[in-house]
Amino acid sequence: MWPDRRLLDLFKIDVPIVQAPMAGVQDVDVMIGAAEGGALGSLPCAMISAEKAREQVNIFRQRISAPLNMNFFCHTPVDADAAREAGWRKRLEAYYKELGLDPGMTVQAANRAPFDAQMCELVEELKPEVVSFHFGLPDKALLKRVKAAGSIVIGSATIVKEAVWLEQNGADAIIAQGAEAGGHRGMFLTQNIASQPGTMSLVPQVVDAVKVPVIAAGGIADGRGIAAAFALGAAGVQIGTAYLRTPESKVSALGQAALAAAADDATVITNVMTGRPARGVMNRVMREVGPVSPDAPAFPHAATAFAPLKGAAEKLGRVDFTNLWAGQSVALGRQIGAADLTRALAAEALDRLRGLSG
Structure with missing residues (x-):
């Protein structure tokens, strides 16, 4: 059904969607909904304690049998x-x-705490199926321990140079984060905001530059975007903004009103x-x-x-x-449950892909 099964097989998920980790506006409920829809649920860990992360993972595993992703920042702390x-x-x-x-x-x-020995011990204890990193990768000793725990490692790249570096340093899959994407830019080998490429430009160039599966991110909020990502050579997509208006998200009523009013240029x-x-x-x-x-x-x-x-x-x-x-496709958000949203996104994408192949 899907033109590229590498991500499905790597993560052992039913649909090639990674629910983006969104620190501060989501917890385990969004993860569970995404996983119920067949996607990879992600827990943002950069703003929570090890105890809170453990609690969230345990809730996830009590409520559903599915793989999960724990996400961490890898910035170098500055006093x-x-x-x-x-x-x-x-x-x-x-x-x-x-x-x-x-x-x-x-x-x-x-x-905003970077990945450290304490969180690495937590990964070794919980053994999440996937661990994703933002702003590069942790030092080699910590990364080796993450892999020894059996976790698949993915990282975010905003330019081709970052994607190549991630592959050379142990990433099993790479998120190509176009400039349209909401949240923090995953930049770590560049500081030039003005030259950040968009998703349509970045994804095929990353696909050409690396051998590992590429996950498209940025401006993807419906089936059309997912189908386009596959056409560009991606093995799947990461979607965050589309989940912000689900009832499981922790965005406040004020925030929800602002999201609902946001247009393409917001x-x-x-x-x-x-x-x-x-x-x-x-x-x-x-x-x-x-x-x-x-x-x-x-x-x-x-x-x-x-x-x-x-x-x-x-x-x-x-x-x-x-x-x-939020990303540039914020206006495409829907007020439906995370599981239903995930299923709808996958169904829309498959319809588009069948139309393209037909």
């Missing part, structure tokens, strides 16, 4: 720069005052919210301070100052300081 932090707080001072907040108030530091790539390039629905601070600002502290420290602003604005019914990561 907060006091002078830059002060400058950033000064840049945002007017917003604090507007909302009746003390610009000098103490705020808990933002947490998203931008910004570094303002966290210090690293990411695509999301344009909000007030992205528009007025960015979308890209040289003043933003290094990842993830830019996010620290937004916590009180986000909370205060949301109490007033506004998402002025809320990061709603």
